[in-house]
Amino acid sequence: MTANLSETLTLLLIEDDDGDAFLVEELLKQAETPPKIIWARTLQEAKSRLTPKIQCVLVDLTLPDATRLEALEEVLALAPHAAVLVLTGLRDVHVGVAAVQAGAQDYLVKQDIDARLLARAIRYAMERKRADLAQLRLVQAELIAKENARLENGLLPVKLLHTDAIEHTTRYLPGSHGSLLAGDFLDTVQTADGAVHLVVGDVCGHGPDEAALGVSLRIAWRTLVLAGQTDDTLLRTMDALLRVERKAPEIFTTLCMATITPDLRYARMRVVGHPPPVLVRDGIVAVVEDAPSGPPLGIFPDAEWNVIDVPLGEDWSMMLYTDGLIEAAVGEHDELLGVDGLVNLVREHGAIDLDRLITHVGTLSDDLAVILVRRNRD
Numbered sequence: 001m002t003a004n005l006s007e008t009l010t011l012l013l014i015e016d017d018d019g020d021a022f023l024v025e026e027l028l029k030q031a032e033t034p035p036k037i038i039w040a041r042t043l044q045e046a047k048s049r050l051t052p053k054i055q056c057v058l059v060d061l062t063l064p065d066a067t068r069l070e071a072l073e074e075v076l077a078l079a080p081h082a083a084v085l086v087l088t089g090l091r092d093v094h095v096g097v098a099a100v101q102a103g104a105q106d107y108l109v110k111q112d113i114d115a116r117l118l119a120r121a122i123r124y125a126m127e128r129k130r131a132d133l134a135q136l137r138l139v140q141a142e143l144i145a146k147e148n149a150r151l152e153n154g155l156l157p158v159k160l161l162h163t164d165a166i167e168h169t170t171r172y173l174p175g176s177h178g179s180l181l182a183g184d185f186l187d188t189v190q191t192a193d194g195a196v197h198l199v200v201g202d203v204c205g206h207g208p209d210e211a212a213l214g215v216s217l218r219i220a221w222r223t224l225v226l227a228g229q230t231d232d233t234l235l236r237t238m239d240a241l242l243r244v245e246r247k248a249p250e251i252f253t254t255l256c257m258a259t260i261t262p263d264l265r266y267a268r269m270r271v272v273g274h275p276p277p278v279l280v281r282d283g284i285v286a287v288v289e290d291a292p293s294g295p296p297l298g299i300f301p302d303a304e305w306n307v308i309d310v311p312l313g314e315d316w317s318m319m320l321y322t323d324g325l326i327e328a329a330v331g332e333h334d335e336l337l338g339v340d341g342l343v344n345l346v347r348e349h350g351a352i353d354l355d356r357l358i359t360h361v362g363t364l365s366d367d368l369a370v371i372l373v374r375r376n377r378d
Contacts (some may be wrong), residue, residue: 009126011035012048012079014059014071015087020110024058030115035122043071050078053351056122058108060087061095068095069102076103083129085121105129148242157218159188165264166196167374171354173324174367183210183253184322184369185218189225194262197225200320200369201255202274211245216245217253229260235272235305239297252298255322256291260312264375267318269308272296275339278319278346281312285346287339317374323327324368328361 015021017316021039028034038054043066050057052200057079057086061070075084086099086107096107105125119264126245156252170186183203190196201220220241224234234257242253253273258267267290269277275295276287294305312318330337337345345360347354 008033009035009122010038010053010105010222011056011058011122012038012040012046012049012082013053013065013073014040014043014057015078016060016063018039020060020087023110024118026116027113027209029120033291042066043074046075047078050075050082051126052081053081056083056084056085056126058085058087058122061092061099062089069099072099072102072104081129081133083122083125085125087300091239094331095348105132125213157185157187157222161188161190161196163190163194163196165376166260167376169354169374170351171358171368171370173358182206182367183214184324184367185214186320186369186371187218187222187370188373189222189226196260196264196373197257198260198320198371198373199255199257200274200371201253202254202322202367202369204251206367213242213245213247213251217242217255221257231307232270235270235297239301239303242287242298246298252296254292254296258310258318258320260373265312265314267310267312269292269354270305271308272305273299275323277321278343278352279310279312280317280352282315284345287343312375315375315377317352317372319354319370319372321370322366322368324366325357325361325370327366330361 006129013024015024025037025094028037035056040049040050042061057075059071061068063073066074072084072086084104086096087110088096088103088107089110093109099107101197105128106121108121142334156172159168168188171185172186174182183205184201185203186200188196188198188328197295199218201214201217203210203217217238221234224237229237242251252273256269256277258269258277260267271277271288271291272294273292273294276291277285279288288308290306290308293308295303306366326337326339326342328337329335330341345357349356352372354370358368
């Protein structure tokens with residue numbers, strides 16, 4: 001029966017003995033699909049022939065210009081994606097074992113090989129190399145994911161809220177593309193006068209550039225609020241920052257920001273091309289009227305935004321969110337939830353319950369950032 005390598009491959013044979021090299025070539029000719037063999041007599045000659053096309057290397061450890069494992073180390077460094085088998089003599093079996101420990105996939109004793117054994121050893125070495133590379137990629141991906149998660153969690157805000165009179169809940173969830181941190185952003189700051197400032201925003205697009213821009217805008221918003229800028233000056237400054245930091249002129253940002261008065265009875269809002277907040281006042285569910293109050297940031301250089309004054313009353317809750325919530329597909333026909341659907345869900349639940357809402361919409365097609373604030377009557 002002929003040997004079978006199961007695939008056509010390019011093999012580099014590093015062997016200074018003409019007889020041994022001829023034997024290997026003759027044995028591999030018996031394979032069902034004989035490989036293309038490139039022969040090098042020295043390590044120096046092999047270096048010039050170790051191209052990315054080489055899938056497997058057979059290397060003798062007794063070369064004229066390399067001693068023992070020196071040749072193997074050079075080959076492993078020059079061809080990290082190739083399977084490597086070591087050729088040894090009967091008296092050098094211990095060297096073959098050491099070679100495997102050093103990174104070779106296997107070793108072969110020259111006096112013992114035949115066509116079947118050689119083909120099988122090459123095939124198994126290729127499979128082991130694939131498994132090793134797959135495991136390496138998996139470990140690297142896990143390490144990168146952990147580092148990204150640490151970075152991304154570190155970039156999420158820590159609320160500056162110093163009152164027990166407000167119950168404050170947030171959710172930040174990735175969409176189906178899977179990134180933890182995207183262009184959505186949120187923040188909460190209570191200033192010295194007792195006012196509570198909220199923002200939820202959404203940079204269009206997905207990816208690290210949008211995520212970085214979202215973090216920049218959030219930090220700019222927090223800095224401006226702490227500096228006492230809570231009006232159109234804040235929005236114009238953020239608009240200017242967006243235009244400088246964005247990677248393409250078509251990138252824009254929507255946001256909703258609200259300032260709750262110290263007595264917790266009123267809110268002043270600017271809804272900048274963004275979905276309107278949902279309110280529950282004295283048991284009645286509604287959305288903020290007159291929203292949006294102006295266009296998104298980054299579109300019109302001379303844009304203006306109207307202030308929306310919202311009476312809150314004594315018993316209220318309010319939810320600011322990005323469009324990932326209302327663009328979720330729900331129902332048997334995967335229809336978009338929409339603002340009306342969101343309001344109806346809140347009415348069905350009798351209150352704004354973030355976990356129930358998110359469970360109801362299921363898989364998010366877009367990222368989601370939500371702030372829920374509720375006056376605490378306890």
